[in-house]
Amino acid sequence: MKISNPVIPGFHADPSMIRVGDTYYIANSTFDWFPAVRLHESKDMVHWNTLPGALDRASQIDMKGNCSSGGVWAPDLSYADGRFWLVYADVKMVDGAFKDCTNYLVTSEDIRGPWSEPIRLNGVGFDASLFHDDDGRKYLVQQTWDFREYRHPFDGITLTEFDVDTMRLKPETARTIWAGTEAKLVEGPHLYKINGYYYLFAAEGGTVYAHQESVARSRSLDALSFEGMPGDPFLTNFDTPRSYLQKQGHGSLVETPSGEWYYASLCARPWHHETEAANDPRGWCTLGRETSIQKVEWDEDGWPHIVGGHGGERYVDAPKDAVETVAPADHSQHDEFESDTLGHDWNTLRVPFTEAMGRVGGGELTLRGQGSLRNLHELSLVARRWQAFDFDAETKVEFRPTTYMAMAGLTNYYSDVTWSWVYVTWDEKRETRVIEVAQNDFGVYTSFLKDDAIVVPDDVDAVWLRTKVRTRFYTYEYSFDGELWNEIPVRLDAKLLSDDYVNQRYGGFFTGAFVGLACVDVAGYGAEATFDHFDYKELPNHG
Structure with missing residues (x-):
């Protein structure tokens, strides 16, 4: 071996x-x-x-x-x-x-x-x-x-x-x-x-x-x-x-x-x-x-x-006396959230997963909105490591916010200084739910779709969200039925989620990119989002 x-x-x-x-x-x-x-x-x-x-x-x-x-x-x-x-x-x-x-x-x-x-x-x-x-x-x-x-x-x-x-x-x-x-x-x-x-x-x-x-x-x-x-x-x-x-x-x-x-x-x-x-x-x-x-x-x-x-x-x-070990072929993950505890690959920031963040089990992960993805104290984020240069990650979320201050979706996250996400929120001008993509690059927060944010039809209960990571760049997609997917015309540079990029301006550059699920309610009313699955699928790549 x-x-x-x-x-x-x-x-x-x-x-x-x-x-x-x-x-x-x-x-x-x-x-x-x-x-x-x-x-x-x-x-x-x-x-x-x-x-x-x-x-x-x-x-x-x-x-x-x-x-x-x-x-x-x-x-x-x-x-x-x-x-x-x-x-x-x-x-x-x-x-x-x-x-x-x-x-x-x-x-x-x-x-x-x-x-x-x-x-x-x-x-x-x-x-x-x-x-x-x-x-x-x-x-x-x-x-x-x-x-x-x-x-x-x-x-x-x-x-x-x-x-x-x-x-x-x-x-x-x-x-x-x-x-x-x-x-x-x-x-x-x-x-x-x-x-x-x-x-x-x-x-x-x-x-x-x-x-x-x-x-x-x-x-x-x-x-x-x-x-x-x-x-x-x-x-x-x-x-x-x-x-x-x-x-x-x-x-x-x-x-x-x-x-x-x-x-x-x-x-x-x-x-x-x-x-x-x-x-x-x-x-x-x-x-x-x-x-x-x-x-x-x-x-x-x-x-x-x-x-x-x-x-x-x-x-x-390998060692001459090695005893062959059975292990998964790669690090792909599919979670239907049937267990009342999170699996070994899931992680939270700074504190354990608690009722303040939400609950899991019975086929659902419910996250209760807390602080923004820059928050170091109260954050409802559940994420797993990137373990391949190329992968797809997908989820389905049911979320009915009533203010733009409530957001829930899928994130690619390095730390509080660099991250992005695709999320469902509320557009108060059009009085409807919308899908937005945003990125945080140190102190600069950018919403990419703005007034062109994608409208979620009233009769749609849940939205499917997906990210496609391809080494140097990654994108986000959405679907209203889980079958017909639409790519959002925003291509993001993956280097922002690297140790080396963060090291240019901050002394804490020791982790790596994660992909995960998040719910934010900076209004402080604890809006809840329900995720009914998460799928992370690794793809062949140059490595």
């Missing part, structure tokens, strides 16, 4: 991969999306199945009001003492001198939960991981954030001992073990003990096209005792601009039962418009940062190297 990268496509950044017995698990960052901490499992590293999100209660993480791309950064999954350990940060700020992050720890005997209530650890820096030494001692390893404007904000990797008896850190033991290389921005540390050495894997260069993974090692855990690997970096695409995979770096190492080694990393797949140069900009990553897996070999001096070179490979040999 071959691993085809990315193994987990669409917004699955910062993979923390471990093995328990013959099963591999990956935890990924979710930032301001809920459930928090995305989990997958596999026995062959080729086929991955989605598990329930680890953090499914507001008591475990309350992100209400968090800025976009705040929240859960780089969770760390580990297994020791008969249970799973999960460390995660809640980051409150993405721009400016401060991050105001808090690191937490939860545990569970079952990867599917329930996970415990959180233990507050510290706020020294983000990307914390828990290292279980072979003598029974445990340590928190983390990026260190320096807010002082006259110092570099990435202040090395800090190690702090964790007391298992009290389940608390011992601040007096904290020390910097590695300052990083000249690439700077050292973060995402994971520590391993192999053949008498402590190996530190850490990301550097920022999570953009200069991203890389570096390796250092030491015989001890003393302050500044780690030395960097000759020929560093271990993994990067900075100097491989034409590689299929880009931005590889931040990730984690795992050993198979038979002694092979693999490294799970974030990656991205940029595209560019025909009018743009291939290398500048290098491209637009609408699927966000995804998960790739590369094979690792060790040289005679005990240093690790990526098989095929530090740029990685698209296709990688």
Whole structure:
């Protein structure tokens, strides 16, 4: 079997991969999306199945009001003492001198939960991981954030001992073990003990096209005792601009039962418009940062190297002892909303799906209008990741607004700064329901149809809405019977929903595009929209 990268496509950044017995698990960052901490499992590293999100209660993480791309950064999954350990940060700020992050720890005997209530650890820096030494001692390893404007904000990797008896850190033991290389921005540390050495894997260069993974090692855990690997970096695409995979770096190492080694990393797949140069900009990553897996070999001096070179490979040999795993052929989804809970692929922003947002079950998803799609506190949006460059997504909505302030429909959404949607609303001049398409581009909101908004006949109870995403551009369509579809003459540039576009003007550019269902009532009367299905169908594409 071959691993085809990315193994987990669409917004699955910062993979923390471990093995328990013959099963591999990956935890990924979710930032301001809920459930928090995305989990997958596999026995062959080729086929991955989605598990329930680890953090499914507001008591475990309350992100209400968090800025976009705040929240859960780089969770760390580990297994020791008969249970799973999960460390995660809640980051409150993405721009400016401060991050105001808090690191937490939860545990569970079952990867599917329930996970415990959180233990507050510290706020020294983000990307914390828990290292279980072979003598029974445990340590928190983390990026260190320096807010002082006259110092570099990435202040090395800090190690702090964790007391298992009290389940608390011992601040007096904290020390910097590695300052990083000249690439700077050292973060995402994971520590391993192999053949008498402590190996530190850490990301550097920022999570953009200069991203890389570096390796250092030491015989001890003393302050500044780690030395960097000759020929560093271990993994990067900075100097491989034409590689299929880009931005590889931040990730984690795992050993198979038979002694092979693999490294799970974030990656991205940029595209560019025909009018743009291939290398500048290098491209637009609408699927966000995804998960790739590369094979690792060790040289005679005990240093690790990526098989095929530090740029990685698209296709990688699966482990020789892999147990073939059954998984869906792609990530297409059809939901009739029969269950009274949302499935694993659905997400809400910052808080769990609650009665304030609506209800689900019995063949319907009802959303109760709250704030606009820019709202960081009260928002009725249910969405799923883009996991293919080309797909169709469709829904049917019944909605009878009585004011233009009430809107419901289908959205393609990156964050509160960039999104678009097709929606049903009220035209008070014509005294009728209409269909409009609008886009938010940072502070600019544009309604495309205006006085030519499409009239919904009075005798039509429900409207079908569809989006067609085709890598570089996407469109919206509508139907009054579910069979005869009409394309709305608005073609939107998909690059607005990419990490790279958002990064031009905002410091929180860490997620990826979503498609979903939304209901807004800024008048504050809670108008309700009923959706009776959602269909997401992936299509073959250049990737």
